[in-house]
Amino acid sequence: MSLHPMIAALRKHKAGVVLIAMQIAVTLAIVCNAIFIIYARIENVRRPTGLDENNLFLVTQQWVGAPSGDDPASVQKLDAMLREDLNALRALPDVESVSPTNSIPLLQSSWNGSAALKPGTDLREGNARTTFYFGDEQWLKTAGLHLIAGRDFTAADVTNMAFRDNSQPAIVIVTKPLADKLFPGGNAVGKVIYLNGDSKPTTIVGEVERLQVPSVSSWASTFVWNSTIAPIRLNGNFSRYMVRAKPGRLEAAMRAVPNALYAANPMRVLDDDSVKSFKDIRAEAYRADIGMAALMGMVCLILLAVTAAGIVGLTSFWVGQRHRQIGVRRALGARKVDILHYFQLENLMIAGAGALAGIALAVGLNRVLMSKFEMQSMPVYYVLAGLAVVMTLGQIAVFVPARRASNVPPVVATRSV
């Protein structure tokens, strides 16, 4: 089939052709950027924290009328209260292990600082930003982390200090990304680092594969996997406990916690959020991301539907307008399938032209979004996928009116309207 008569015909409908092409272009630009955003969000949500997330929950509580924690004696009093809680929780039948902790991945409440190879160096170049987790010898076990090098903390390693105390731990366990950043040559275990610009040396005793920081905000995206675990019980007027329930006993263990804690010491505040499963913590952390992805997905679908409807509408109009010409072609010997192909090919040309403009628009839109929002550069295959989607959509949409056109009987040619 020669394209020449088709182009000549399209010239008569410039406005309609331009409109469809424009609509396809804008649709392509929005759809591939939206899909890119959806993908980035999903990717974010799906990354594992490093924890064994099943059967894990967190308890947050605050004591009423607790010692101030300003002097050594009151710190020891706070520590005694903390250990009392730990014992109460460890005694529960459905609980496998418990560790005090300051935070947990995805909790959003974080304690951040730096690790350096030289003493007294503040947070500047050559240093690694890191988040800190404080717990006892059961922290790793409760979190479900496995060492890839070195050793776990022992009960003898664990010390306690006031929540506001600024001194650095003697030993730590770090994540592999942090270790690799500090010691690109490997073998970080046994090496000495300096935390938070302090001059007191800290020895790395172990290394774990992966542990995410508590914050999922964009400001923490530069050090998502840089975590440091210190064997310290922090003593303040509030405390958090990371608890691993026995397999399948999560709910029972969570239900038993408030009474066990009140029995140990009634002078405390526990509210609805105090005992929270890790599943809930995860859902809360990523709720906005999932909402955004769902919204984008919905917008894409509606957009494609609207565009398809537009193509159906305009092509139907053209078919109606060319009713007689189609009859003439049929009378002169064109088969039904020729008419069908004619409209399909016509749509392919219009959609192709629109899609070409759309590619440029999509890339441009991506650039604008990159400059205004925290967004990555969109890989080419998104554009290609979007291209395939809109071209297919065009073909599907044009099929109904094109079929109707192919059903125009040749006898129409002999009738006057």
Add this chain to the structure above:
Amino acid sequence: MLSYYFGLALRSLKRNRMLTALMILAIAMGIGASMTTLTVLHVLSGDPLPGRSASLYYPQLDPRDMPSYTPGVEPPGQLSWIDGMYLLHAKRGTRQALMTGGMVPLQPEQSSIDPFHANARYTSADFFPMFSVPFQYGNGWGDAEDEGKARVVVISAALNDKLFGGENSVGKTLRLQETDFRIIGVLGDWRPNPHFYDLYMGAYADYEQVYVPLSTSRDLHMDHGGSVDCWGDSAGDQVHLERENCTWLQFWVELDSPASVAAYKQFLEHYSQDQRASGRFTRPVNVRLRSVMQWLDYNQVVPSDTRLQAWLALGFLVVCLVNTVGLMLAKFMRRAGELGVRRALGASRRTLFGQLLLESGVVGFAGGVLGLLLALLGLWLVRQQPSDYAKLAHMDAAMLLATFVLSVAASTLAGLLPAWRACRIAPALQLKAQ
């Protein structure tokens, strides 16, 4: 004549129900999506204190040390205790208040209510008159209470409802942090959005339930919440924040004329110079004096997802409009015969043009009504979201009007090209083709 055209438009729209429905639906979806996101954007970027905000300013100083200095860096977003206290006591503005926030354990006397943590604001006395905070009962406190670290508290209307059933509780006792406080005031309905005076607690966060003099809160070691930014060897020891090299306080000042704003800025510069001379400040003088709206703008309080959604929805509206233009073009061109007859019978181009535009306006109005319903549904969906600004997403009269204006304007705009094309047809040619 207008009603005749209106009748014609309805008749023509009825003739091709499918196409009409498609156009109305396309406009409705575009309008619904954009009005939902624009309403959220409108609510979130509004003026928290209309009429007052223009005379409220937020001074910033840069007391940090040199090692982490880079030229052109913005001063920190909060003040240290020393600087805040100096600015407060200098009283260079009409009013000024130094404040911060935290959570305080509250033990209700009623045994039916468990102890809980109340959201607290620790502030100096001018907070209430400066922000025009309405009182239901009683009053705020004065300088004497600030000086005397008085155990007085102002509570929110919601807390008063919860604890005292909404009755006048002034004079009663409230137990905070193991200490008895005397209630001296109950606030009326007050919830400026965003939570502009302390963005570090969340820009659309829940409002404070109790207000306590700043001096009292420090005296009782009340828990401090929000951001603490330290430099040098300071670690942000919560109890001794006054002595630490940390910024953790917000300071607002009321300046009523451009001259006083300029004078205040000069005052800040002089203070910075003096502090440099004394060696406490080491960085070059770097001060800011932003008004409420400038401060919100600088901090980009509107979530970037919300802005992204608004752009997306506008793009969506564009596609819907282009779609409508195409469909209208098809519709109007199909009626070329009818229009040709009318032209031949003496109707002017302008009349036909007006008639066709009216028809697209009718489509726009119908799309607007449906779009409004969709927008209300969309806002309801937004309110079901867990984010802290979600419950603010309500449509107001301005946005309601904007919906219709946008819808009718957009569809009329979409009708322009098709109507123009349809009117250009030469009547003779049309009649001949028949």
